[in-house]
Amino acid sequence: MSGSKLRLLWTALAGTIAAVLLISGCGSSAPEAQKPAEPVAEVSFEPGADAGDVNPTAPVKATVEKGKFDSVQLTNDDGKAVEGQLAPDGKSWQASVALGYGKTYTWSGQATGQDGKQVPVEGKFTTLQPKATVRATVNPTDDAEVGIAMPISVKFDKPVQDKAAVQKALNVQTSVPVEGAWAWLSDQQVDWRPKDYWPAHTHVSVSAKLYGVSYGDGDYGMADLTSEFNIGRAQIVKGAVGTHQLVVERDGKQVASYAASYGEEYDPGRNTPNGTYIIMEKNPVEIMDNPRYGYHDVRKTWAARFSNHGEFIHENQENAAALGKVNNSHGCINLSAADAKSYYDTALIGDPVEITGSASSMPPQFDVYDWLLSWDQWTAKSAV
Template sequence: MIERRTVFKAALAAGAATMAAACTSTSEDGGAQTGGGATTEAPPVAVITAEPAANAKNVPVLQPVTVKVAQGTLTEVKLTNADGKAVEGKLSDDKTTWTSSESLGYDKTYTYTASATGTDGKPVTLTGSFATLKPASTVRVTLNPTDDVTVGVAMPVSVKFTSAVKNKAAVERALKIETSTEVEGSWGWLSDQQVDWRPKEYWPAGTTVKVEAKLYGVDLGGGAYPRADVTTEFKIGRNQVVKIHTPDHRMNVYRNGSLFKSYPCSNGKDADVNLNTPNGTYIIMTKEPSAIFDNARYGYTNVNKKWACRFSNHGEFIHENQDNAANIGRANTSHGCVNLLEADAKNYFDSALIGDPVEITGSRLGPVVTSDVMDWLVSWSAWQAKSAL
């Protein structure tokens, strides 16, 4: 009897062990087995993430899109716009990060698809879409001087906007000046729609100037954004400066600091300060072989004069006035312009560049600073104070 009970207990224990083994066990590759022999695979170790995240809204167009993988390497990344066009990007050397290399469009939807292989050899994928910001308005930006021109030594760089700018500091930070010769200068806001850069002193002759206004995607304020970046490259010409001391009735032209030409002239009427040629440093703004002058207040309209070089938006020109020949070189009788004899006006016209400085002294009328070209009418410290930075 004793022996039979011992055999029964051993059999019972063996049966229990067999039941336990049938309920759960571990496979050779580490996967869990359930009753019936089924195996559950361990999840892949690689994890792909993207920035912006899926379904993000109002994404800045300058924000690079990045796709990263942890515990693996990327095998393919595609970023496409709504038309299916691929966005350029670059994979890092270790193949763990992909970064877009071009700006995104305003108010667009983009989709990314990424694949990777984990350190465990298992593949993973990620897909998602996001939408970029929608501007309340887009603004046209222009740069002057334009490409490939040669200008005078007082020419400012001018950036103009078709609507007012509120975030002026952000705009200035997006502007870059590169010169072939080191030049000290500063940006200054002349209005909410115009910022200029001028050198502290006149440009060195022969300087090459490159300007980049990388403004696309910059918030101008109020939901306004520039339509595009703008750039220009131009050259500074020879150093030529016009100097007029109004009581002398002479217009002297200097090249590289030396007297180059001297012309008799008649300036604004001395007797009427409102008609004086105003003091200050101006620039040649336009050159017109033939110009029409109108001023009904002073009794003349549709008057045609030749070889006209505008130097102020207040209304001043250097031009031919053969009708005033009797006073040229003798008396100031114009309405603010600088009158020259026809041959002299043509000779000067042919020598002038847009951006040449015109320095007026001796007048009772002070500088007129209401023009959008008044960069040299304030001191250097006052100009620097016009910067938003």
């Protein structure tokens, strides 16, 4: 082969190699690998993640869309699991108990989506911290049997500012229809009484859902309250001062009339005042004092208190000559020892005591004064 032909061959071969190198080195690159798809399962919370000042009675729930929970748990500051229920379809979990005040709660677990991929269950929230938690009590207590004038009383350790919020948390259920209403007798006491006396043998259920309720000024309810009690037979004590008799009616019939001495009629400080009261307490022996009238540590038996002003129905055998004839007590209703015992044995806390014909009336200020108010006066004391 001649030199010129050899040079042409090498030139052609070099061009071919250059073309190949140009194609392989300068052409478009290979396609990049595709990113994996995001999991489709979506977990959400109520309250939302990182929420603060959550009311401990608020609904607490975790929900998963496009998947199901494999496991889900809510724990408190101490790592203790909160009681709750997973829905049968596995798509939601809800707490079944109220939470605590001033706590941090943490979600954990995992869910699997419809695409088979897992996602974590994670997040935190905190509950509100009250300035103070306020204790309340309810009366009557469970299983009590009380008279037909007995009010329901809820009392608080501190004054309540948001009375409407508290009152809305109170509920009364009765075995027969009974019209009644709540009334605030002070900043620390709200009572419920029927418009008229309770029907005999009514069963009463009281519910006070006070935990988590704001009382105002940073105060919250300490705990819920409940009570179930019964109204007894319908017994009414009637004291017509001028008759010198104390009459007892039971279920609409007179069952007793006792010779009595009421308070001195011409001394307002010694009157047995007009009004409707209730039997508040019973004591087989009561020690009585009245410095104004100069007596101390006087022992009387079979004493049934019907006013915190100082009035009782009790034995005063020493005043036997006046019983049924003269009103000369210091405001109490005196009976003979036998009659006082007979009455005492029939009395229930909450029985009404109706005093009429006196020279004076009791102002509505001495606990318990629920029945000294008219129905219009009573309902005007409601906060809602």
